[in-house]
Amino acid sequence: MSSATVKVTDESFEADVLKSDKPVLVDFWAEWCGPCKQIAPILDELAEAYGNKLTISKINIDDSPMTPSKFGVRGIPTMMLFKDGKMTSMKVGAMPKSKLVEWLNEAGVA
Template sequence: MATHKITDESFEADVLKSDTPVLVDFWAEWCGPCKQIAPILEELAEGLGDKIKIAKINIEDSPMTPSRFGVRGIPTMMLFKNGQMTSMKVGAMPKAKLLEWLGENQIA
């Protein structure tokens, strides 16, 4: 299962109403660290597909959602469970650190 592309319009249905936890990656085309972390997120989506949904939202195409959640820098990753943001990380990180973060949140 690959990462899901989401928008301001689909955010509520895809994230807030999801039955499974969702990791939302706030990114932009011009962001180097965002491009670094993209293949790692794809790997996680493949490996953890039944435990978590991994969604990407382009902050330039969909500016309302990042504004609503106070995104200041990218990449910003937020974990949502049962419609609530439960944890946040800013900046690119290696796969091991991402897995550790998900583990701390009882996902990986």
């Protein structure tokens, strides 16, 4: 995993995501998930590009099952945007970089 994306756990979620002073995109993923691996390099690129405006973090649902269950994650990859401690937008499934950028622009964080 690149240092561009931030690894989050059940224990660090509140501090790293909910109390962040900038918007956070959280990628709920797992080692065995093909589409999750497919979008990982795209998220790394976005983390580099938007680093000063947006934190991109990843939470492994197998290592940290409480957080995905709390937010009703049913399929992975699921990406959620958090702003000021609240989930503001969500996308499920892998998507091309152009679609992710479009989503971030629509959400007003890019």
